[in-house]
Amino acid sequence: MAGVDQLDQIFFEGVADGQLRVQQCSDCGAHQFYPRVVCKHCGSEQLKWISASGRGRVASFSVVRRGVSAEFEAPYIVALITLEEGVTMMSHVVDVEPEQVASGMAVRVAFRPVGGADIRPVFLRAEVS
């Protein structure tokens, strides 16, 4: 994949294995996403990778009615997902009608091709236990 360095590669290898990997700082314990060479919270370089639970909530979303390109068939739901670990990532919410999505909705990760291209983490509506 173009523009992917060694750190990013660890994330995408996780995706290939069905894992949502994020970094955790060994010094301050905070999580972060996207991958970095330093902890953005405390500056430590002692970072480890963990496999996130894949559970989170919709922080905000938009139903895109005019797609960015032919590969993206509108409508599709672009969302910011905040994971249980506290990090936020952009993704898609899939397998739901646009009217059913709401901020705060519980979601869980799945791995699907996005925009007719590579497999990426996306999110499904989760049953809340």
Place this chain on the structure above:
Amino acid sequence: MDLSNVAIVGSFETDLGVVTDRGPMALGVQATLGAIADAGLQASAIDGLITCNSLVTPVMYHAEATAEYAGLTPGHCLSVGTGGGTTYTALRYAAAAIQTGLATTVVVSMADSMRSFMTRDRAMAVQSSSGHPLFEQPYGPTVPAYYALIARAHMDTYGTTEAQFAEAMVSSRAWAHLNPTAQYRERVTVDDVLASKPIADPLKLLDCSIVSDGGAAVVLTTLERARDLPHAPIVLKGYGEGHHYEHISQAKDLTKSAAADSGKAALAGAGIEPADIQLAQLYDCFSPALLIQLEDLGFCEKGAGGEFLASGATRPGGNLPVNTHGGMLSHCHPGNPGAIFGLTEAIRQYRGEAKERQLAHLEHTLLHAQGGIMSSHATVVLGRAN
């Protein structure tokens, strides 16, 4: 730092809206030379030129190429790229160059032709370069969708409604209706906005800025030199910037922006409060951006931006005239230069040349612009020279 020893002495706008006979470089040169003439100066007096690159036809050394085309040989050339915030960042660097003695008379000039000269390939390249290349772009967010995420968060947090966002365009068109150079001048209602084409929920077509061609430039010099020039000098009273993140997925708070920082710094520099501002020229790329700036710059309480817009305060006759030229929602939005027309309109207001839009009393103007997705913010306070 005291900025009031630097003055704006020249201002010029090119043809705006749909301009098919001149491309970005030609418009930028016309703006540059027009502003120098407006200042009553010879080209030889210019020893600094600051521009922003064109998105439509980018060049490697933009300010240098502009100088060459215009026949200028300034001692200093700089191309600034801070997205939509470029105008005011460039203004501050021009002032800094003058204050430090690097230059004495500096032109800030920008133009682009997003409407008439954008090729399909280039449009795709610009669109696909917005957002994080690995962790945002692959999900196909459009620029309106980024702002839609902000709008939705504001609705969820503060109960803001789509009808309140729609008031941004109602206000913009009320002003643009009075401005012959505005690209879109027909008044609209909240219902018109709500019924316009869905783009990225909750935003519709009339929540989005327009696409235009055009350019403008201003000339800055020392207040001392300004005293000998034809126009009454307008001075920079305060300036501030704020940068909380670059990518929207990294924002700690979707509903509060670094405009709070930049605005606070600019107002403190000028020694005034939001209530002392008679004209606010804000960055209305999308309706939620305008609404949140009104809050973060202190014109209303946090969360009350929707009510404030709906009150009519920003429209002609209101307590806080906003974007009296019509802003980027209606007047002119050629891309990164968009905010410069907020500045040139403010200069027109100070000179008493705004005709039907003329404000009766104008001491302090607040100019605000932002780059990225509510990411990088720059605020300027203008005033009259003592």
